[in-house]
Amino acid sequence: LSLQSNIKRVEAMKKPIAAIVGAGRTRFGEFFKREYMSLALEAGQKALDSANMQTKELGAIYGGFFLPEITEYQGLSSSSFAEEMDINIPITRVEAACASGGLALYNGCLAIQSGRFDKVLVGGVEKLTNTDATSSLSTAMSSYERLYNFTFPDLYASMAGRHMHDYGTKREHLAMVAVKNHKHAKGNEHAQFRNPITIDTVINSAPVAKPLTLLDCSPISDGAAAIVLVKPELAKDYENAVLITGSDYATGSVGLYSRKTAPTAPLEEKFTSIRVTKLASEEALKMSGITLKDIDIAEVHDCFTIEEILAMEDIGLCEKGKGGFVVEDSFDEKSSHIVYKTDYGEKIFNCGGGLKADGHPVSATGVRQAVECYEQLSGISCHPVDRRLGKRPDYALIHNIGGSGAAGVVHILEVK
Amino acid sequence: MIGSNSTSLPKSWRDNLTRYLLSTSECGCGEKSFPPRSICGSCRSKSTLRASANYMKDAELVAGSQHYDYLGNLIAPSFVNINGGTDIIIPTRITDAGPEEIRICMELEPTFRRLGETSQGAIEYGTIFRPKKNYKRFEKRDPENKCGKAGITAYGVSIPTYRIKMSEIAEALGKPAGSLEKGIGFDEKSVPAFDQDSLTMAVDAARNARVYGGMEGEKISAIYVGSESPPYAVKPTAATVAAAIEALPSVRATDTQFACSAAANMIPDALAAVTDSNNTMVIGTDNSQAAEGDALDYTVGAGAGALIFGKGDAIAIPVGRSFSHTSDIPDFWRRDGAQYPEHGGRFTGEPAYFEHVISAGKNLMKELEISPDDIDYAVLHQPTGKFPFAAAEELDIDRKKLEHGFIAKFTGNTYSACTLIGLASVLDHAKPEEKILQIAYGSGATAIGILWETTEAIKEKSGIKVEDMLREKKYVDYHTYRRSKNGH
Numbered sequence: 001l002s003l004q005s006n007i008k009r010v011e012a013m014k015k016p017i018a019a020i021v022g023a024g025r026t027r028f029g030e031f032f033k034r035e036y037m038s039l040a041l042e043a044g045q046k047a048l049d050s051a052n053m054q055t056k057e058l059g060a061i062y063g064g065f066f067l068p069e070i071t072e073y074q075g076l077s078s079s080s081f082a083e084e085m086d087i088n089i090p091i092t093r094v095e096a097a098c099a100s101g102g103l104a105l106y107n108g109c110l111a112i113q114s115g116r117f118d119k120v121l122v123g124g125v126e127k128l129t130n131t132d133a134t135s136s137l138s139t140a141m142s143s144y145e146r147l148y149n150f151t152f153p154d155l156y157a158s159m160a161g162r163h164m165h166d167y168g169t170k171r172e173h174l175a176m177v178a179v180k181n182h183k184h185a186k187g188n189e190h191a192q193f194r195n196p197i198t199i200d201t202v203i204n205s206a207p208v209a210k211p212l213t214l215l216d217c218s219p220i221s222d223g224a225a226a227i228v229l230v231k232p233e234l235a236k237d238y239e240n241a242v243l244i245t246g247s248d249y250a251t252g253s254v255g256l257y258s259r260k261t262a263p264t265a266p267l268e269e270k271f272t273s274i275r276v277t278k279l280a281s282e283e284a285l286k287m288s289g290i291t292l293k294d295i296d297i298a299e300v301h302d303c304f305t306i307e308e309i310l311a312m313e314d315i316g317l318c319e320k321g322k323g324g325f326v327v328e329d330s331f332d333e334k335s336s337h338i339v340y341k342t343d344y345g346e347k348i349f350n351c352g353g354g355l356k357a358d359g360h361p362v363s364a365t366g367v368r369q370a371v372e373c374y375e376q377l378s379g380i381s382c383h384p385v386d387r388r389l390g391k392r393p394d395y396a397l398i399h400n401i402g403g404s405g406a407a408g409v410v411h412i413l414e415v416k
Numbered sequence: 417m418i419g420s421n422s423t424s425l426p427k428s429w430r431d432n433l434t435r436y437l438l439s440t441s442e443c444g445c446g447e448k449s450f451p452p453r454s455i456c457g458s459c460r461s462k463s464t465l466r467a468s469a470n471y472m473k474d475a476e477l478v479a480g481s482q483h484y485d486y487l488g489n490l491i492a493p494s495f496v497n498i499n500g501g502t503d504i505i506i507p508t509r510i511t512d513a514g515p516e517e518i519r520i521c522m523e524l525e526p527t528f529r530r531l532g533e534t535s536q537g538a539i540e541y542g543t544i545f546r547p548k549k550n551y552k553r554f555e556k557r558d559p560e561n562k563c564g565k566a567g568i569t570a571y572g573v574s575i576p577t578y579r580i581k582m583s584e585i586a587e588a589l590g591k592p593a594g595s596l597e598k599g600i601g602f603d604e605k606s607v608p609a610f611d612q613d614s615l616t617m618a619v620d621a622a623r624n625a626r627v628y629g630g631m632e633g634e635k636i637s638a639i640y641v642g643s644e645s646p647p648y649a650v651k652p653t654a655a656t657v658a659a660a661i662e663a664l665p666s667v668r669a670t671d672t673q674f675a676c677s678a679a680a681n682m683i684p685d686a687l688a689a690v691t692d693s694n695n696t697m698v699i700g701t702d703n704s705q706a707a708e709g710d711a712l713d714y715t716v717g718a719g720a721g722a723l724i725f726g727k728g729d730a731i732a733i734p735v736g737r738s739f740s741h742t743s744d745i746p747d748f749w750r751r752d753g754a755q756y757p758e759h760g761g762r763f764t765g766e767p768a769y770f771e772h773v774i775s776a777g778k779n780l781m782k783e784l785e786i787s788p789d790d791i792d793y794a795v796l797h798q799p800t801g802k803f804p805f806a807a808a809e810e811l812d813i814d815r816k817k818l819e820h821g822f823i824a825k826f827t828g829n830t831y832s833a834c835t836l837i838g839l840a841s842v843l844d845h846a847k848p849e850e851k852i853l854q855i856a857y858g859s860g861a862t863a864i865g866i867l868w869e870t871t872e873a874i875k876e877k878s879g880i881k882v883e884d885m886l887r888e889k890k891y892v893d894y895h896t897y898r899r900s901k902n903g904h
Contacts, residue, residue, distance in 0.1 A: 135422070143423070144451070147435070147531055148509040148544070150481070150493040157481035158495060165520045210482040210515070257495050257507045258450070267497065267505055271479040 016243040017287075018112040019235035019416070022051025022228035023371040028192045028359025031222040036065075036072060036127040037084055043224035043364075044085075044123055051228040051238060059117030061091040062107040064100030064124035064363035068093075070139070071130040097140035098303060100124060101225065101366020102249075102400030102409030108229045109247040109411075118231050124368070125224035126361035133220040137362070140403040142255030153209035153217055155256055155404040156304035160211055162271035163306060167321030171211060174324075175202035176331045177305040178215050178356050180338040185353025187336075187383030192221055192359030198333075202305075216305040218354075223361035225368040235416055240378035246288030246412030250279035256404040272321075274307075276408025277314035277399060284397075288412035292316055292344040296393035297376055297385060299369035301401040302354040311399050312349070315410075317342035337388040348393075351376055351385045366400035366409060373398055373413045428534045435531065435542030436619075436660040437469035440504055448504040469662065471543045472627050474499045475508075475524045482515055487904055488896075489610045492518055496545060512546035512577040512609055514890070523548040528619035528660060529611040530647075530903070539647055541616065541656060546577070551884035553628060554877045563871045566690040567730025570629020571840045573882050574620035574701075574720040575827055578607040579889045580897045582714060588894030589709050596714060601801015605717040605828025607892055608703050610900040613647045617720035617833075618701035619660040625697070625722040626661050628879035633662030636724070637694035639669045640686055642678025642832045644750070645704045646671060647903075657699065675748060676702075676797055677858025679721075679832045683866060684738045686725050695726035702831035707756040708898065715800060717828025718901070721836025731874040732843060732852065735867040736784045741775040748859035764859070769803055770810070772863035773855050777811045780853070780865040788812040791867075792850040795821035795838035797857035799829050813853070820845050821852075826886050839868070841882035846870045 024046020026039050040063070048055060061081065068077035078093040096103040101124030108122035128136070138146050141155060163169045179199055185191035197215060205214040235241035252275055253259045261269040285291065292315070300315075302308035309323035317340070318326050330340045339346045352358045352372045355365055373396035375381035386392050396413040433439060434451040441452035444464030449457055452467045480494030492510040497503065510518055511529055524545035531540045581604045582597040597603075608617070618641055626633065641654040654669035663669075672678045679700025686696040701720035706712030747768035750757040760768070773796060781787065794817045796804035801824065805815050821838030824830065830837055835856040842852050852868040892900070 142507070143427075143431075145493070145507045147423075147540070147542070148493050148507050149491050149532070150507065151483065154481035154483060154493045158479040158493075161481065162479040162520065208483065212481075255507070257505050267503070268478055270505075271495070 016232035016245050017109045017247055018229045018244045019232050019241045020227050020244065020370065020374045020413070021230050021235065021238035021241045022047045022053060023226070023374045024050055025190055025225035025368055025371050026223050027190045028221045028223035028361055030129050030220065032129055034222065036125050037080065039127070039222060039224040040081065040123060040125040041084060043125070043226040044121060047121065047226035047228050053119065053228055055085060055087060057119050058089060058121050059119055060089055060111055061121045061123065062104040062111065063091065063093050064095070064104035064366060065093050066095055066097055066100045066126060066362045067136050070136045071127050096407040097402040098301070098362050099366055099400045099402030099407040099409050100363035101368065102398070102411070103366065103407070105366060105370055105411060106247055106249045106409050109244060112229055112231050118234060120229050121226060122229055122367060123224065123226035124363040124366055126363045127222050128220045128361060129222050142258065145255055145257065151209065152404070153212055153304065156306055157209035157212045158256070159271050159310065160304070160306035162268065163309070164211065166272055167324070169309065169324035171203060172199055173309065173327050174216055174305040175199040176327045177302060177308045178202045180331070181302060181350050181354040181356040183336060183338065184350055185357035188352040188358060189382050191353045191357055192219055193353070193357045212304055218303045218356050218360035221359035221361040223359055223364045225364045225371050227367060227370050227374060240380055241416045242374045242377045243414045243416055244411055245290070245414045246284035246410070248280040248283035248287065249407070249409045250276040251407050252276050252405060254403055254406045259405065274310050274314050274401065274405035274408065276405055277311055277401065280408040280410040281315045281397070281399065284410040284412050288414065290395055290412065294395045295344070295347055295397050296389060296395055297348045297351055297373065298397040298399065299372055300349055300354070300399045302350060302356050303360060303401070305356070307401065308349060308354070312340065312342065315397065315399065317344055317347065319343070337385060339388060348385050348389060352383055369398045369400060370411065377413055377415050423534045423540065425534050425536055425538060428538065428540055432659060435540065437471045437662065438498070438506065438543050439467055439469055441465045441467045450504055450506045470498045471526055472623065473526065474548055475545055477510070477518070477520055477522045477524060478505055479520065480510065480518065482518060487899060490515060496524060509544045510546065511544055511611055517547055525549065528616045528623070530613060530616060549888045551880050551888070553880055555628060555630070562728050562873065563730055563733060564727060565730060565733045566687050566725060566727050567733030567871070568723050568868070569695065569726040569730050570625045570631060570724040570878060571843060572621045572624025572626070572628065572722045572879055573837050573840045573885060574617040574624065575885050576606045576608045576612055576617070576718050577888065577890055578609060578892050578900070579604045580607050580892055580894065584894055585714050599802070600714050602715065602825055602828055604826060605715070606719055606830070607897045608718040608900055610904060612703065612718070613903055614643045614645045614701040614703045614720070615647050615653045615656055617703065617718065618653060618657050618699045618722070621701065621720035621722040622657050622661050622697065622699055624879055625724050629724055630878065631695060631724055635695050636663045636667055636697050638686060638689050638696040639663060639667055639699070640672055640679065640682040640697070641699045641701065642672045642674070642682060643701050644673060644675055644678060644831055645702045674862060675858035675860050676831045676834060677856040677862050677864055680835055680854070680856030680864050681858065681862065683723070687734060690725050690727055692727055695724055697725070698723050700832035700836040702833055703901065704831050705756050705901065710756070712757065712759065715829045717824065717830045719827050719830035719833045719837055721833045721840055723836060729873050730871055732868040732870045735851065735869050739776050739780040739783065739865040740862055741772045741779065742862040743772070745861045747861055764799070768859065768861050769799060769857055770807055772861050773797065773807045773857050774810045776863035776865040777807070777853065777855055780867060784867060786867070790851055791817060791853045793820055793842045793846065794818050794853040795835045795842055796855045798822060798824035798834050798838070801825060823882060837882060843874065844877070844881045844883065846874055848872045848874055
């Protein structure tokens with residue numbers, strides 16, 4: 001109840017919040033030879049170059065960085081970028097675990113919306129190969145979950161198991177999500193895994209957390225991504241601009257066990273539904289003035305295969321419990337792309353492979369999702385989905401989750 | 417092995433009681449929380465919060481996962497709904513379960529286990545769950561006839577789920593089948609799970625005694641824990657037991673050591689400390705170690721027994737005083753810092769076990785002016801399956817009188833717990849006005865003989881029968897036994 005009263009009731013604005021005018025990213029993968037700074041600078045410079053913008057034009061920088069205190073033993077990481085870029089503008093590091101990138105974008109939007117800044121850089125970087133990733137990542141769960149030896153795969157496996165129990169979701173449905181995302185990464189030159197896989201290879205890969213196996217899980221990755229935001233009035237000055245029309249952020253408890261379900265829902269529903277997805281996507285859609293039917297492509301947070309199915313359901317694209325069956329009905333072993341046949345029309349999810357195949361350098365992910373949608377919508381992607389979709393996509397939804405569903409950020413993008 | 421979870425000492429300590437007791441809070445508005453809150457998360461009230469402990473409540477599995485650690489232990493982090501009207505989901509770990517056994521909606525029962533370590537290496541303990549066993553639990557009723565004398569008012573036992581057969585050990589060590597089993601006289605022995613140690617078993621036994629015995633924790637004024645295998649060389653087990661059975665803070669908690677008689681030696685003291693309003697507790701617990709291939713590798717088991725002493729509703733009272741026979745003999749020892757004990761082989765027999773046990777028994781019978789025929793049951797320390805029967809023969813006690821208390825046949829030698837578990841098993845069967853001879857033996861060496869006489873109150877059984885506890889078991893191989901015995 002308390003959560004519901006906190007929901008921002010933003011009037012439908014139907015007015016762009018900001019425009020993305022440049023984007024850049026690194027390849028994602030295990031880069032033992034590289035520092036976080038080199039990854040961040042590469043992505044940031046590419047974004048500025050693609051917008052044809054100078055560093056000195058920037059009013060502020062918002063950066064997602066989940067674990068600098070652990071992977072770099074570095075506090076005040078924000079100012080480390082000032083040092084490298086020789087700037088003195090406000091740099092704000094934001095953190096919401098795997099939603100850090102989405103949260104940086106949300107903050108960039110707020111900065112533009114406030115009228116304080118005309119041009120801001122939004123970035124995300126992570127260097128997971130510096131430490132034991134599993135234990136570092138587990139800082140994003142409740143201390144009691146850590147105490148009982150939960151890992152992140154265990155948390156999502158618990159959700160998968162309960163979803164299968166309650167709704168008859170099949171093991172194969174989960175595998176199909178991974179197969180699809182590997183297919184989508186094939187043309188993505190930045191992706192960590194571009195190799196095709198089959199349902200059998202997923203199911204027979206190494207057990208990680210029952211029922212999830214290795215290929216249900218997004219990888220440990222290093223990488224960075226960045227975009228340049230300007231106020232909507234300036235969009236016309238840039239060759240490739242995409243509008244952000246919806247931006248919302250919802251939070252819930254860090255622990256999965258203690259998370260509130262909707263007031264009338266049974267206790268068990270917290271394992272089969274991610275409430276922040278519902279709250280943030282409803283609000284972001286309302287802000288944008290579009291409906292689910294309008295969405296052509298979506299970047300959803302497939303940290304584990306089950307989460308792509310949960311996202312589809314919680315965004316409202318199909319009935320609760322039917323997500324796995326949408327995946328099955330849409331699946332085509334032979335096709336290069338899989339188009340989900342949702343209750344609100346055909347959509348392509350995770351055009352460049354998602355977290356599973358493109359890679360998941362935690363805080364870079366939320367920004368990488370924006371890079372992916374920006375390039376698809378502005379027609380500059382190296383792996384366009386136009387042909388499979390039958391047109392250039394007009395609207396995109398970006399869904400970025402932190403922890404086991406403790407933070408959810410949703411953005412809506414629209415062609416200029 | 418469950419490793420460090422990077423928790424700091426102060427944080428870990430602050431959460432002790434939440435982990436041990438599974439404390440939750442419930443507000444008048446209906447909001448429930450784990451861990452308990454001081455301000456309601458929903459209505460923000462401070463005054464209508466009520467905390468409760470859930471550590472003896474069963475639970476149901478709501479969702480969960482399974483993974484294996486690098487040593488091959490199944491780790492099953494899970495979410496459970498605590499039964500008993502609490503209706504709250506908490507995170508936990510399922511233990512003692514096979515991969516196929518774990519499924520949504522399964523019934524679970526609580527057990528005390530080792531969870532991990534703080535960043536500095538202090539062990540973190542807590543209550544988690546295992547598949548619910550099918551045994552009957554008898555709740556204590558208020559007996560009609562109260563004898564008014566100090567004696568045993570309740571007892572509880574903890575025996576691990578896992579067993580290893582003597583034949584499996586022999587085979588793993590390359591001995592011809594049947595060559596050793598006969599001489600040892602045990603069929604199998606109990607093996608702790610990788611997350612059990614002498615402390616966790618002490619807590620489970622103490623909880624069974626206290627809760628099924630209907631005893632309030634704060635009415636226990638002294639706790640003695642006897643063990644030769646405490647998880648810490650320095651840091652008392654008894655303090656953790658006291659916390660885990662809600663006996664803090666005015667309890668006198670003490671660890672004792674005298675090989676296998678560490679617990680039994682404290683029974684006279686515990687009885688003497690009983691007053692009209694004070695109850696006391698003695699726990700014997702051991703997960704003793706043995707070098708690979710040593711004779712002890714066949715015999716050393718794991719288990720705990722707990723006795724509560726009080727006045728008013730005692731089910732068994734001591735007849736006269738206890739009788740000890742002590743000498744300074746190096747029949748068995750473990751040097752400071754050594755992982756495994758050393759022993760004198762056959763030297764542990766005649767001048768050690770037999771000399772002390774028989775002397776204590778003979779002296780007891782002589783001083784109390786009873787004959788072997790007056791004794792209905794005898795529980796003699798069981799380092800092997802042969803020793804107690806041979807000693808009984810010397811004491812003219814019929815071997816049939818040993819059988820109800822001969823639990824080592826199924827568990828191996830449980831050291832400090834041995835005669836306490838044996839006594840518990842006898843009490844499960846005894847009728848009023850029967851006499852039970854208990855003789856514990858501790859290397860180094862001492863034997864202590866106590867003659868118990870059951871009262872009318874023994875008709876009102878409480879707790880879980882030892883024979884029921886022994887029934888549900890799982891077998892492990894030699895490799896797993898060695899690993900889990902060392903806590904890995």
